[in-house]
Amino acid sequence: MGAVSVVGQALADDSHSPLHGMSGDHKDIGDPATMRNNSLELKDRLPVHGGIAAAIAAAAIGLAAACTAEAPQRSDFPPAPAGLADRMATYREAARAFPQHVWRDTPPTNADGTLNGYVEIPRGESTKWEFRIPMNRREVDRTIPSELGGYPINYGFIPQTISYDGDPADVLVLGPPLEGGTVVKGRIVALMEMMDTGDLDSKVVISPLDASGRQTETLTADDRARMERFFNTYKQHDGKSTSITGWGSAERARRFLETTAGFYTTGNPR
Numbered sequence: 001m002g003a004v005s006v007v008g009q010a011l012a013d014d015s016h017s018p019l020h021g022m023s024g025d026h027k028d029i030g031d032p033a034t035m036r037n038n039s040l041e042l043k044d045r046l047p048v049h050g051g052i053a054a055a056i057a058a059a060a061i062g063l064a065a066a067c068t069a070e071a072p073q074r075s076d077f078p079p080a081p082a083g084l085a086d087r088m089a090t091y092r093e094a095a096r097a098f099p100q101h102v103w104r105d106t107p108p109t110n111a112d113g114t115l116n117g118y119v120e121i122p123r124g125e126s127t128k129w130e131f132r133i134p135m136n137r138r139e140v141d142r143t144i145p146s147e148l149g150g151y152p153i154n155y156g157f158i159p160q161t162i163s164y165d166g167d168p169a170d171v172l173v174l175g176p177p178l179e180g181g182t183v184v185k186g187r188i189v190a191l192m193e194m195m196d197t198g199d200l201d202s203k204v205v206i207s208p209l210d211a212s213g214r215q216t217e218t219l220t221a222d223d224r225a226r227m228e229r230f231f232n233t234y235k236q237h238d239g240k241s242t243s244i245t246g247w248g249s250a251e252r253a254r255r256f257l258e259t260t261a262g263f264y265t266t267g268n269p270r
Contacts, residue, residue, distance in 0.1 A: 076252065077259045078164070078200065084263060087166040094134035101136050103168060106159035106183060108261050112213070114185050115206050115257065117171035119178045121155040129180055131157060131168075138181055145237050152226045154178045158204060161260040165196065169260040170203040172227070174217035184208055187215045191248030191256055194231060197240050204253045 095101040102118055109115050120129045120138055126148070130141040144150075154177065157168035172192060173184055186206030193202045207217040228244045235242050248256070 076255050080263050080266070081164055081199075084162065084164075084166060085266070088162055088264065088266075091133045091162070095136070098136045101133075102183065103131070103133055103136075103157070103159050108158050108160045108257060110185065113187075114209065114213075115158065115171070115188055115204065116183055116185055117156050117158055117173055117204075117206060118183050119154050119156040119173060119180055121151050122177040122180050123152065123154045123175075124150040124177055125180075126150045133168075144234055148230060148234055152230045153205075153223070154184075158257065158260070159183075160264050161257065162263045163202075163260045164200040169257065170201070172203050172205045174205065174207045174219060174223065178208075188250045188253050188257070189215075189217075189219050190250060191253035192227060192231070192244060193246045193248055194242065194244050196235070196242045201242075202248075202256055204257055 092104075095104045098104075106116055106118070118131065120131050121127070126144050126146060128141040128144055129138045131137070132139050154173035154175070156171050156173065158171050159168070161169040163169040173186060174189065178184055184206075186208050188204060189207050190205040191202055192205055195201060205219055207215040207219075210216050224247060231242055231244055233242075
């Protein structure tokens with residue numbers, strides 16, 4: 001118990017104390033709102049109870065203000081790694097060769113708060129397609145082992161972002177297989193937090209929408225288990241280590257999106 005609370009409790013237990021009979025239970029005197037209310041009541045009694053009460057009131061008001069002061073905002077995610085701006089410059093120069101470029105010209109989000117995701121790999125495929133920014137198209141990167149059973153979810157990237165590994169931020173689209181090479185509009189559901197060979201490689205999970213703009217899919221426990229099994233092992237045959245470290249909320253996913261979109265903007269001055 002803090003010094004102000006100890007003194008406050010002792011005085012409140014005394015029927016002659018300036019704290020006796022105040023609104024708010026003295027057991028909760030550490031609560032900032034209660035402290036401030038009690039301090040203001042105490043201040044009104046100062047002519048009767050003198051300097052000690054004044055000192056306690058001043059201390060309580062100051063502590064209440066400190067408790068209710070807004071904490072400074074800190075980034076949820078690390079700063080951009082060294083070399084990311086150079087990677088962005090290379091991508092930007094390559095994209096200039098195309099009058100229309102899906103990564104450069106598609107906004108990451110829409111006015112209604114939905115997200116745009118480019119599908120590289122349909123759910124169930126074992127072919128690892130990857131969008132090549134310098135070519136402005138998908139190309140086959142590799143084939144994953146058949147025992148993995150194919151990608152457990154539609155896999156792609158978010159336009160106008162760049163993530164910690166030097167590639168656009170990844171998006172995972174719930175629901176049935178979607179055609180590769182298409183842009184899907186969806187609602188942010190969660191963040192699959194992941195490390196890939198030492199790089200932060202988290203992935204934003206979204207649900208497609210129906211004709212009325214309503215979310216069509218939810219992220220179930222079975223979905224999470226299936227995705228964890230796959231993404232924890234899908235690069236072992238290449239001698240690489242990956243690890244799902246947890247699941248973040250839709251709000252945390254949005255902050256990750258904002259961070260990676262910020263890397264894109266910082267490295268891509270207009």
